[in-house]
Amino acid sequence: MPPDYWQTLRLTLALAASTTAILLVLSLPLAYALAYGRWRGRPLLEALVSLPLVLPPTVIGYYLLLAFSDSTVLGRFLINDLGLELNFSFTGILVGSLLYSLPFMVQPLQAGFQQLPRSLHEAAYTLGKSRLTTLWRVLLPNMRPALLNGVVLTFAHTLGEFGVVLLIGGNLPGRTRVASIAIYDEVQSLRYAEANAYALTLLALAFTILVALFWVVRKDAARLSA
Amino acid sequence: MIDFHLRKALHTTAGPAHLDVALTLAPGELLALTGPSGAGKTTLLRLLAGLARPDGGYLTAEGHDWYRDQPARWLPPQRRPLGLVFQDYALFPNMTVRENIAFAAAEQADKSQVVSELLAMLELPELADRRPAQLSGGQQQRVALARALARRPRLLLLDEPLSALDLPTRLRLQDALAAVHQRFELTTILISHDPAEIARLATRVVELELGQVRRIGPPTTPRAGLRGQVLAILPNGLARVQLPGGAVVEVPIGRPVQVGEEVEFEVRQGV
Numbered sequence: 343m344p345p346d347y348w349q350t351l352r353l354t355l356a357l358a359a360s361t362t363a364i365l366l367v368l369s370l371p372l373a374y375a376l377a378y379g380r381w382r383g384r385p386l387l388e389a390l391v392s393l394p395l396v397l398p399p400t401v402i403g404y405y406l407l408l409a410f411s412d413s414t415v416l417g418r419f420l421i422n423d424l425g426l427e428l429n430f431s432f433t434g435i436l437v438g439s440l441l442y443s444l445p446f447m448v449q450p451l452q453a454g455f456q457q458l459p460r461s462l463h464e465a466a467y468t469l470g471k472s473r474l475t476t477l478w479r480v481l482l483p484n485m486r487p488a489l490l491n492g493v494v495l496t497f498a499h500t501l502g503e504f505g506v507v508l509l510i511g512g513n514l515p516g517r518t519r520v521a522s523i524a525i526y527d528e529v530q531s532l533r534y535a536e537a538n539a540y541a542l543t544l545l546a547l548a549f550t551i552l553v554a555l556f557w558v559v560r561k562d563a564a565r566l567s568a
Numbered sequence: 569m570i571d572f573h574l575r576k577a578l579h580t581t582a583g584p585a586h587l588d589v590a591l592t593l594a595p596g597e598l599l600a601l602t603g604p605s606g607a608g609k610t611t612l613l614r615l616l617a618g619l620a621r622p623d624g625g626y627l628t629a630e631g632h633d634w635y636r637d638q639p640a641r642w643l644p645p646q647r648r649p650l651g652l653v654f655q656d657y658a659l660f661p662n663m664t665v666r667e668n669i670a671f672a673a674a675e676q677a678d679k680s681q682v683v684s685e686l687l688a689m690l691e692l693p694e695l696a697d698r699r700p701a702q703l704s705g706g707q708q709q710r711v712a713l714a715r716a717l718a719r720r721p722r723l724l725l726l727d728e729p730l731s732a733l734d735l736p737t738r739l740r741l742q743d744a745l746a747a748v749h750q751r752f753e754l755t756t757i758l759i760s761h762d763p764a765e766i767a768r769l770a771t772r773v774v775e776l777e778l779g780q781v782r783r784i785g786p787p788t789t790p791r792a793g794l795r796g797q798v799l800a801i802l803p804n805g806l807a808r809v810q811l812p813g814g815a816v817v818e819v820p821i822g823r824p825v826q827v828g829e830e831v832e833f834e835v836r837q838g839v
Contacts, residue, residue: 461658464619467645468652469672470719479671483662566661566701 344528344536346515351543354520357432357507358500361439362447365496366489368440369447374477376448377455395445403509406438410510428510435511435518442506446499447492454488455481484566487559494555498548569595570723570755572627574615574635578779580606587611587779590625598749598756600770600787607776609759610655613725616757617652618645629723650723651716655731657708659700665711666696672718686714689751690744706737710744717752724749724756731761735806735818742768763788763815798829809833 344350376388394402410428411417420426428434458481466476482489504522511518513527521540528537573590587608593599601609614620616627618634621642627635634643660668666683673682687693690710700708709729716724726745730738746769749756760766766773767787775783796809799816807821809831819833 459656459658461654461656462660464617464645465652465654465658465660465715467619468617468648468650469715470646470675471671472646480660480662484660566699 344524344533344539346519346524347539349516350519350521350524350540353432353516353518354501354522357435357439357503357520358497360436361443361500362493362497364436365440365443365447366493369444369451369492370477373448373451373455376452391448392445394442399442399503399505400509402442403438403506406434406441406506407509410434430510430512430514430518432511432517435507435520438506438510439500439503442503443496443500446495450488450492450495451485454485454491457488458484486562490555490559490562494551498551501544501547569593570616570627570629572616572625572635574612574622574625574627576608576611576615576620576622576779578606578608578611580778582606582778585778587615589774589776589779589781591774591781591784593755593757595755596753597772598758598770600766600773601757601759601776602761602766602773603776603782606778608779609776610727612776613652613727613757613759616723617650617725618643618648619652648723649719649721650725651719651721652725653709653712653716653727653729655727655729657700657712659708659711659715661700664697664699665692665703668700668711669715669718672715676718676720682718682720686717689748690714704737706733706741709733709741713741713744713748717748720752722755724752724754726756726758728759728761730765735802736804738762738765745769761815762817764817795830795832798825798827798831800827801825807831807833 372391376384376391407429408414409416410420412421420428426433428437462480462484463476466480471479502522503520504526507518507520508523508526511523513519513523519527521544525537525540525544528534528540570593571591574587576587578585578587585606585608589608589612591599601612603609611620615622615635622635622637624637625635626633626637629648632643633641634648635641660671663671666687669683669686670679673679673686676682684693687696690713692707692710692714695703695707695711700711703711713729729745730741733741742765745756745758748754749769758766758769760769770787773783773785773787774781794811796811796817798807798821799810800808802808802818805820806818807825808816808818810816821831821833825831
């Protein structure tokens with residue numbers, strides 16, 4: 343076992359869990375607006391949300407590194423006015439993860455909203471229910487597979503994050519060193535057994551999470567249709 | 569009383585058309601809306617319910633403006649005291665029959681009494697703990713009707729509620745509809761393609777075509793001894809028959825017939 347194995351693993355899981363929780367809250371209104379909105383700027387926002395899917399993570403990381411540094415207006419504002427030193431900090435890699443994993447939460451939720459028949463929320467409206475009640479009591483319970491998909495994919499995707507974290511956070515044990523970075527670091531130092539411990543852990547975690555996802559989604563579908 | 573004159577651009581398969589309908593409904597009236605698909609029947613119901621915005625006109629119900637273009641007035645669907653039964657029923661799959669109705673009755677003071685009364689009235693008590701996916705079409709339709717009534721609406725809008733059901737189920741539900749309409753003193757608008765159903769339930773018929781009223785008046789009673797061409801033989805001694813006007817009806821046929829055959833049949837009232 344590598345010496346800081348547990349510390350690294352804890353940090354990795356903390357990053358994935360916080361990213362997932364925050365993205366779930368942020369993505370619900372965003373996905374709702376993208377699914378039902380008919381405003382003009384929609385394709386632009388959709389493209390922005392999907393951008394992390396096609397960009398190399400190092401591009402996102404590079405621009406965030408710049409944005410957080412004191413060589414930009416935003417960076418100076420963050421550092422001098424808010425006291426936020428985001429580069430090489432956990433908060434920094436969290437912000438990077440939020441951007442990097444955004445489409446993995448928004449897209450399943452948007453598809454979930456769009457797959458519900460329109461008459462479902464219209465029926466709730468004619469029964470006097472507000473948009474919020476309709477969302478909470480009718481729409482979300484009927485798109486549980488989409489919610490689960492978003493949560494699990496975001497979590498798993500953040501576990502495997504590398505480029506963004508490396509550029510913004512570097513490799514500081516206990517602060518920014520996540521499992522994927524640790525693998526890279528151990529291989530660079532030719533410590534293959536240690537690299538293997540991390541790699542095997544990530545592999546097992548990812549596989550377990552996906553199996554659980556498909557199992558729960560299947561059970562849930564059976565519950566609603568039987 | 570409901571009084572409206574509503575205008576809305578329609579996009580039909582036959583090209584753009586303009587919905588322009590003015591009507592006054594007396595309290596307690598059961599009005600049937602009929603006409604070919606694309607005539608604007610469903611659009612008109614959606615405008616009344618507030619699920620779509622008219623391009624112009626006005627809509628008042630029992631002295632309240634629900635919509636008016638000048639000065640601009642708009643009551644959102646949540647605040648219009650009406651019940652709408654959707655063509656696809658739109659039951660909430662995550663809730664049981666009882667929960668569907670209770671959700672709709674949530675703001676009623678005597679909620680549990682409303683729910684059990686509606687369950688009993690629409691013969692649903694045995695199905696109360698099932699989910700919509702476990703129900704037949706006719707059962708789902710009864711739940712949809714019960715749910716629409718749970719808010720004690722004054723106006724009931726029915727979008728082809730019975731079209732997907734087989735004849736015996738449809739006849740039973742017509743009885744239920746008539747009973748409900750009387751019992752709750754509703755003003756009802758029913759979209760239907762079935763002349764026998766309209767004759768049985770409606771006090772007045774409005775026929776729409778390309779967004780305009782083509783005919784308005786009392787329902788024409790289907791005469792006994794109609795003629796038509798057999799399209800399909802159905803179980804239980806029924807046949808699907810196309811009338812000369814193009815309407816398709818399902819009727820009991822007393823003798824063996826073949827598809828394509830010209831038959832004469834009787835329309836019995838109050839089957």
